[in-house]
Amino acid sequence: MIIKKLGIKNFRNYSDSELEFNSNKILFIGKNAQGKTNLLESVFYLSALDSFRAKTDSELIKWGESFCSIKADIIKHDVDINLEVIINPPSKKKLKVNGLNKNKFSDFISNISAVCFTSNDLLLLRGAPEDRRKWLDLAICQVFPAYNEKLSKYNKVRIQKNNCLKNLKGSINSDSSLLDVFNEQLAITGSNLIFIRLNFLFELLKIAKNKHALISENENLSITYNSSVIDEIHLEEKFNFNNEFILKKFKDKLEEKKFEEIIRGQAVIGPHRDDISFFINSVDSKKFASQGQQRTIVLSLKLAELQFIKDKINTNAILLLDDVLAELDDLRQNFLLDAIGNETQTIITSVDTLHFKDDYLKDVEIFEIKDNIILKKDHF
Ligand SMILES: Nc1ncnc2c1ncn2[C@@H]1O[C@H](COP(=O)(O)OP(=O)(O)OP(=O)(O)O)[C@@H](O)[C@H]1O
Ligand SMILES: [Mg+2]
Structure with missing residues (x-):
């Protein structure tokens, strides 16, 4: 499965952003605290209706706002699926699949699977x-x-x-x-x-x-x-x-x-x-x-x-790699990148492109994040 479009409103540090993805390899780069992990979090949220780091949904809403929403266009088994979740506590979150309301969480999350690997996960054993x-x-x-x-x-x-x-x-x-x-x-x-x-x-x-x-x-x-x-x-x-x-x-x-x-x-x-x-x-x-x-x-x-x-x-899940390559040595990096292959859509965050081999960067789509704005880069 792949994600083709992502739209977020009042999600974390973003007011209203829409992204279109045209590659299986996506890279978000930006300095610390720009909102790279926040973007991965929004994608992952669609797959579990839960965040891998927030304790409550309210944390996901941009400060000063009362609701947030995440929308995505997915292609799974060659079928287009449109997903939307609106988080508006204390009301129950609103779920829509192809515009139709869903009450059961499983009817929503069964449409998208994601695996998220963050540098925090590396502490899983000692945590x-x-x-x-x-x-x-x-x-x-x-x-x-x-x-x-x-x-x-x-x-x-x-x-x-x-x-x-x-x-x-x-x-x-x-x-x-x-x-x-x-x-x-x-x-x-x-x-x-x-x-x-x-x-x-x-x-x-x-x-x-x-x-x-x-x-x-x-x-x-x-x-x-x-x-x-x-x-x-x-x-x-x-x-x-x-x-x-x-x-x-x-x-x-x-x-x-x-x-x-x-x-x-x-x-x-x-x-x-x-x-x-x-x-x-x-x-x-x-x-x-x-x-x-x-x-x-x-x-x-x-x-x-x-x-x-x-x-x-x-079908392949969407892989979200949060700042993790920099933490792995060459052997483990190669294992990871080889295992992903070309079929798994991979969204990676990184402070810069230094940890990527030229070969990997060849067909990667890069977005740079700065001051809450996400800009697609034509060259790197
Ligand atoms: N609910 C919220 N409303 C507004 N801003 C928020 C909210 N939650 C987090 N932020 C802001 O988002 C920023 C952190 O975003 P994120 O964790 O995605 O950064 P990052 O680019 O991944 O940074 P790093 O490289 O350090 O991991 C922080 O500056 C934080 O203040
Ligand atoms: Mg981060």
Whole structure:
């Protein structure tokens, strides 16, 4: 799939900008803080209805304005698709596909897939569990759009449960029948999320392992899912979990933790507390991997995401590379650029063109960003 046009209004530092893309290789250049990442963020938002960095939608709206919108013309499987989202909190965001309103997020995001690779991702392993959960959830949405609704549903129940726990005011003698109702719903929605995450990681690891072995000259990558509900799950082994098994474990654990949750006044178990660990040759890479080894893991994961999407939906996702080439050495840069090939539309941000080989720059379309204005460059 490719994006042909992008239009943003009141998005971050932009008032009203329209861009037309005529190449599979697009480069945004500009000094720091000009709005390069903001542009990638707008494209990615269409693919997940979530930002890879903002905590709330309101952050995306230009300061002093009340709404923002993102529009794009996409070509997917030779079909033109027009997408538009209007963000106007506290109202629900408005979604349109080819001018028709859509209520379900999945009906919107199923039209476009993107993989975003930022220099921040290179810190994924050492970052907070929250960052790893966010990466995982956004990656799953690209291949399984309905996951987005399942996640929202779970989070809604979790917030209701937390309110209920607060109302109990730490008293284990209060009537907890409402809590039991929320726990039942939390277990149903939450076990399904865990099941989907495990399935996704299992499939992703198969692809990432090969990429990782190639880049690292045969080191072995493995992943464990550290669940607050069923402890550690090694994704190396044959995948033999089913939803019912996880649901049963979830319910048992909720029962076990009920008093603790009442006393602490918050939900302490569930996929919102889970984490992922990465191992190289069975050694925990969070603690022991060198910076280069960590980069190789993240690069393998990103390449695996791209491949996974291609296998699943039979078209290339749009690749968004935010300032990441400058952070990779020659070997890893070449792996990345070779893996992308000519078919994947790639939008790259960079401060300048120094990190690109002449060969890459041959058919690239360059836009320069300065003082909130985006200008197409005819020469570089
Ligand atoms: N909601 C908003 N309204 C107006 N301006 C915003 C908003 N959010 C962010 N900005 C501005 O956008 C700019 C940052 O944009 P962005 O992160 O895209 O920069 P960048 O070009 O990627 O920079 P760098 O090279 O440092 O990564 C900042 O100057 C920030 O003040
Ligand atoms: Mg940036």
